Amino acid sequence: MDRKRAVGWVLCAVLFIVAILCIGVSCAVGEGPKKYAVRYRPSDASEGIIMGKTDQFILPGEDADAVEAVAEKGYIFIGWSDGIETAIRRDKSIQGDMTVYAEFEREKYTVKYTAGEGGKIEGETEQEVAYQKDGEPVTAVAEFGYMFVKWSDGNESAERQDTWITEPLEVEAEFARLEKTYQYNYNYATGGDEEKEVKIHIDHMDAAEFSVPEKEHSVFGGWYADKERTIAVTDAKGNRVIGQELFRMPTDTLYAKWTAEEEVNYKILLVFVTEIDAHGPRGLNGHTIDLEYTLTEEEQKLCKMIPQKLEEKLNEIFYGLINFEIDAYYTKEPVTNDMITGSTGDPINSPIYITAGEIPEVRPLINKYRAVMTAFNLNDYDGKYHSTILAGLGSRKFAEIYLDTFLKGGDIEVMWDASHEKYEERWNRLLETYLHEFCHTIEHEFDYADYHGVLSTCNEVDKTPLELTEEYLLGLAEYEGETVGVPYDYWIGNVDEILVRYNTIMILNGENVFWGELQRENAQDTSDQIVQNIPYGGTADTVTAIAYPGYRFVKWSDGVTTATRRDENITSFFQVWAIFEPIE
Ligand SMILES: [Zn+2]
Numbered sequence: 001m002d003r004k005r006a007v008g009w010v011l012c013a014v015l016f017i018v019a020i021l022c023i024g025v026s027c028a029v030g031e032g033p034k035k036y037a038v039r040y041r042p043s044d045a046s047e048g049i050i051m052g053k054t055d056q057f058i059l060p061g062e063d064a065d066a067v068e069a070v071a072e073k074g075y076i077f078i079g080w081s082d083g084i085e086t087a088i089r090r091d092k093s094i095q096g097d098m099t100v101y102a103e104f105e106r107e108k109y110t111v112k113y114t115a116g117e118g119g120k121i122e123g124e125t126e127q128e129v130a131y132q133k134d135g136e137p138v139t140a141v142a143e144f145g146y147m148f149v150k151w152s153d154g155n156e157s158a159e160r161q162d163t164w165i166t167e168p169l170e171v172e173a174e175f176a177r178l179e180k181t182y183q184y185n186y187n188y189a190t191g192g193d194e195e196k197e198v199k200i201h202i203d204h205m206d207a208a209e210f211s212v213p214e215k216e217h218s219v220f221g222g223w224y225a226d227k228e229r230t231i232a233v234t235d236a237k238g239n240r241v242i243g244q245e246l247f248r249m250p251t252d253t254l255y256a257k258w259t260a261e262e263e264v265n266y267k268i269l270l271v272f273v274t275e276i277d278a279h280g281p282r283g284l285n286g287h288t289i290d291l292e293y294t295l296t297e298e299e300q301k302l303c304k305m306i307p308q309k310l311e312e313k314l315n316e317i318f319y320g321l322i323n324f325e326i327d328a329y330y331t332k333e334p335v336t337n338d339m340i341t342g343s344t345g346d347p348i349n350s351p352i353y354i355t356a357g358e359i360p361e362v363r364p365l366i367n368k369y370r371a372v373m374t375a376f377n378l379n380d381y382d383g384k385y386h387s388t389i390l391a392g393l394g395s396r397k398f399a400e401i402y403l404d405t406f407l408k409g410g411d412i413e414v415m416w417d418a419s420h421e422k423y424e425e426r427w428n429r430l431l432e433t434y435l436h437e438f439c440h441t442i443e444h445e446f447d448y449a450d451y452h453g454v455l456s457t458c459n460e461v462d463k464t465p466l467e468l469t470e471e472y473l474l475g476l477a478e479y480e481g482e483t484v485g486v487p488y489d490y491w492i493g494n495v496d497e498i499l500v501r502y503n504t505i506m507i508l509n510g511e512n513v514f515w516g517e518l519q520r521e522n523a524q525d526t527s528d529q530i531v532q533n534i535p536y537g538g539t540a541d542t543v544t545a546i547a548y549p550g551y552r553f554v555k556w557s558d559g560v561t562t563a564t565r566r567d568e569n570i571t572s573f574f575q576v577w578a579i580f581e582p583i584e
């Protein structure tokens with residue numbers, strides 16, 4: 001082959017290969033006319049969608065297909081990101097790639113509050129609230145003479161806040177002429193107390209009839225709008241003495257005013273044992289005792305509150321009948337084993353007790369009171385000396401209260417913190433115990449009903465022990481078909497007989513010692529104890545304390561210094577001790 005032809009062949013082959021390559025490349029690229037990408041999107045897919053083709057490829061100068069921005073429920077379309085405001089758009093003569101966003105916002109609704117006759121709306125009366133958002137609270141306030149009844153949509157609360165708004169709302173507050181219902185607080189009336197409430201209409205005030213209750217041994221003095229009985233609503237005959245102010249009172253209770261027919265004062269002494277220092281034989285049976293306790297500052301603070309609380313409670317129960325006066329005595333000397341009784345060491349059946357009459361420094365006081373109740377803390381939280389459920393003990397005239405029963409588990413702080421939710425409950429428990437034991441101190445003086453029997457009915461009659469105790473004290477408790485309890489006669493001293501006792505016994509180191517005897521008038525023999533019954537307010541027989549040889553009479557426990565005494569005007573269980581001492 002000649003050289004020229006060979007070069008030609010090679011050139012042809014190269015050209016052919018290049019041509020083939022060029023065609024191949026051209027086919028792979030798919031080269032065609034240029035198109036632009038046109039995209040439509042919602043700015044937030046939860047607020048709306050695009051109807052139509054969201055992704056379009058358009059030849060230069062051609063038009064895109066129409067699309068529409070559609071809002072989801074609760075939203076409205078507000079425009080496209082390029083400024084176009086119509087929801088439907090058709091972009092013409094496309095000249096480049098483009099992406100536009102449809103924009104939405106929450107729909108807003110008008111929430112409107114109006115007031116009908118007799119009142120107004122406090123708060124924003126017309127509110128623009130976005131879809132599913134909350135409105136501002138408003139209150140329907142009645143003008144004087146009117147009262148709020150309800151809203152036109154049935155809502156009965158004057159205060160309202162509409163939340164999660166999904167549609168427009170318009171409601172009207174409805175008011176009506178004022179009408180007020182007062183509950184009667186009869187304070188243990190014994191008659192005329194059938195009506196529980198009285199309804200008064202502002203336009204017909206004279207139509208209201210007020211009940212006129214009765215209470216035995218007490219005089220009705222009218223209805224009052226306050227517990228202190230300063231705002232009179234009616235007179236004693238039930239005639240209204242107040243005008244439309246009756247509708248402005250912050251209370252809905254009317255309180256009966258009562259005045260005692262006969263003024264009766266009843267005095268109680270509360271003794272608080274400040275310190276116990278008792279070691280050795282207890283009482284008269286040789287059991288030993290090992291007790292040492294001083295009331296803490298907190299406990300003393302509590303004890304200082306008790307007399308007033310109890311006095312208030314009793315005067316509330318006996319309002320308009322009897323006036324209770326409560327005195328308090330805090331022991332100055334430690335209580336020692338000789339002053340402590342209780343016998344066998346059985347904390348349930350024979351618990352330890354400390355009776356006021358056994359405490360020498362208290363003895364001079366006891367005959368001035370009709371009941372004496374002693375409180376102490378034995379620090380006996382494991383129930384060695386009294387069962388932990390035992391809250392108190394009562395006997396004729398005297399009672400004991402075990403403070404440790406109430407102070408278990410840090411309750412003490414609750415009892416002086418009036419803002420504590422259990423404050424009232426704790427006090428009621430303690431006052432209930434005081435009243436319970438008080439019942440026991442007096443029940444010997446009259447033909448008493450079974451006080452514990454009355455208490456046992458509490459489930460049956462659905463009353464608390466405290467309520468039943470109050471009824472019992474007032475002589476208004478129900479038991480076995482009868483009205484029972486402390487008779488009024490007891491309070492005024494109309495009792496059968498009063499027990500009077502003169503003693504010479506003295507306990508020393510757990511033993512009774514007698515250093516003298518007693519001579520009663522007109523009696524032949526002397527004795528170590530003189531007991532007699534006298535009428536209420538009566539006079540006891542004359543008694544003389546006579547010392548044994550080698551001893552001399554010092555004085556009586558109540559301070560009387562003459563060996564011979566004649567006691568008059570005795571009104572409750574009376575007892576004194578003659579005190580002797582050896583002559584040096
Ligand atoms: Zn009892």
